[in-house]
Amino acid sequence: MTTQEILIQAKNAAQVPALLTEGEKNKALSAMADALESHAGEILYENRLDLEAARGVISSVMLDRLMLNEARIRDMADGIRAIVKLPDPVGRVLLESVTKEGLKIRKVSVPMGVVAIIYESRPNVTSDAAALCLKSGNACVLRGGREAYRTSRAIAEAMREALEGLGIDKAVVSMVEDTSRQSSLDLMKARGFVDLLIPRGGAGLIRACVENASVPCIETGTGICAVYVDEAADTDMALAVIDNAKTQRPSVCNAEETLLVNEKIAAFFLPMLKKRLVDDRAAAGKQPVELRLCEKALHVIPGTPASEEDFDTEFLDYILAVRVVADVREAVAHIAKHSTHHSEAIITKDEAAAAYFTSRVDSAAVYVNASTRFTDGGKFGLGCEMGISTQKLHARGPMGLEELTSYKYVITGEGQVRGG
Secondary structure (H helix, E strand, O other): HHHHHHHHHHHHHOOHHHEEEOHHHHHHHHHHHHHHHHHHHHHHHHHHHHHHHEOOOOOHHHHHHOOOOHHHHHHHHHHHHHHHHOOOOOOOOOEEEOOOOOEEEEEEEEEOEEEEEOOOOHHHHHHHHHHHHHHHOOEEEEOOOHHHHHHHHHHHHHHHHHHOOOOHHHHHHOOOOOOOOHHHHHHHHOOOOOOEEEEOOOHHHHHHHHHOOOOOOOOEOOOOOOEEEEEOOHHHHHHHHHHHHHOOOOOOOOEEEEEEEOOOHHHHHHHHHHHHHHHHHHOOOOOOOOEEEEEHHHHOOOOEEEEEEHOHHHHHHOOOEEEEEEEHHHHHHHHHHHHHOEEEEOOOHHHHHHHHHHHHHOOEEEOOOOOOOOOOOOOOOOOOOOOOOOOOOOOOOEEOOOHHEEEEEEEEEOOOOOOO
């Protein structure tokens, strides 16, 4: 089926989820979650084929993003079940007022309509996006990455089968069959068919959507996340946070890419950092982190000299750009210049430094003494997410159910007419 045919079907089906009751939507979501687990064998089979085709083509950390196992499928299903427990975002009265003419005005939340999602090699996005769209009353058109196409298709088909079994038009969850660049462009230009486009992937994908889309588009995903270690930091805490933010899952957008260290503690902190991220990991048989160091840091520990480009790079790998800064002010200035406005953190016991950092860093999520890895819809209590919005209009940060709704005004009168 062509992308245009899929868009037509999705547009025709969009009224279906918009009119479902909360109970009907929750029943459908539960059936979708059950279907993922009951079809785990087929999904894992297709995933093995994707992995075999991708080896040698994408990096090992990107392979980890692509790889599924029974536990990850169970997590996907549990993510859908978490959405079932959340309140229905549709039909909420956001504001009520009465005009001097006696008109009763209500501002009511409504679905967007058709939400298109372009994403790369992360199969779990398929289930997250479909579930969030259904609960928020939207139809979705999914366009997954080529490397994960077999897996994403198997996930989508399992959920579509569950919907069909309940008498719900399976076009509510649609998947683009064309994995060429053309299908992405088709979605970007689908005026009259796509009400909201969400790209979820690397800088190239985001840039292509922003530059080419003629439909409403939300920037998400790219995360050059920084952690600043203040002179008043608890160094054990700092090492634990940095280790988690960089190595727990380096292939995701909320992983740390930049470390800023106050010059007053650099002489004793950087050797501890190298021991933790490089030496200890190598000794344990884990992949060590490549430290790309500014000139000041190179005077303290050995590593790869950092270029200015390194501080503007989302590595998504075991690489960390390190810069020594004079104080919290220089750290904030660095972030303002290089950040993608995703997630930043300060490690400090100084309340004044923390207040300065949180009030001046202009990112979607700003942390004090915690890992940037928490910027996640599930961790924020949203069930799961459509992505992390790094812009300011309409949605910012993890995008959950509320961010997939708009609103309309419903006005009730008693025959009022407007005079001159």
